[in-house]
Amino acid sequence: MNNRTCVHCEDTFNLDSQLKRSVGGKINECPDCVIELQTEIKETIRAVSSGDGKMACIQILKFQNEDDAELYRKGWDQWSGWNNQRSGSVHDVAFTKVGENSGNGNHKGKS
């Protein structure tokens, strides 16, 4: 464990966690803030919501550049969300899934 305190939200995060390594950012920024504030500029991180409300979850995806992210976003908007309905849009975009927050997941934070 290599705990740090985030300069943005003052939350404690593990610098050595897989998520933190994936999203990048500075050593004093938690992964959530890196994604939210988009402080990591080397690669493009996008949070995409999926699901149909009740089971909505956020997928955190990493793209190689801004164009790919936009392409994915556009494809996603047109996409109905069914895996078997391959229109060839979003599947053509190269991306890495770096994280996922399910709607009923344990939201981090201090009480």
Ligand SMILES: [Zn+2]
């Ligand atoms: Zn933070």
